Amino acid sequence: MKHRTAKFSIGQVVKHRIYPFRGVIFDVDPVFSNTEEWWQSIPEDRRPAKDQPFYHLYAENAESEYVAYVSEQNLVLDTSGEPVRHPEVDEVFVRDGEGAYKARQGHAN
Template sequence: MTQIRTARFAIGQTVRHRDDAFKGVVMDVDQAYAGPAVDLGLLHADQPFYRVFALGDDGGFIAYAAESSLEAGGLALDPGEIARWFATDDQGHHAPLDAGLH
């Protein structure tokens, strides 16, 4: 019997990496690892993986992160970061400016 996992984070939700590698907004969710064949180390491939529009010192980039590596909340985007990188809907969900909100 296959176990179906429910993603803990929603598209448009702000998250941060547990090791403070980045903070950003969830753009897409894979039910399990769907990247290239690589050694994931201690990460389990059968957990949700997220594409996150992340903010770094040099601007935005796309990160692919395991659910176990991410945390919700604790992320305070300052108004300048929000205006520069994201469109925001009435419910506080964010999307990259060039992607638009769904």
């Protein structure tokens, strides 16, 4: 598999292209690094290629907060400027005056 440079970085707020959720990136895999079972559970017509970066997000939707694992092809930058309410965000990141998330000391990824 050919590795690509990640388009997004840790601390950026992104949203899913199709599904109504958004989140803060807290880790990046250069290529797919989850289980085959997880990958197969995605409907075939929406299943992403494995040879692209995959992102771990502290995610939220209208109902809940959770951790998501999302392919780069399914993410876009969230430009809303709204804070992410996931409870782990404040443990790992500090939000600066411009709305960007920076890793807290001791939480470098």
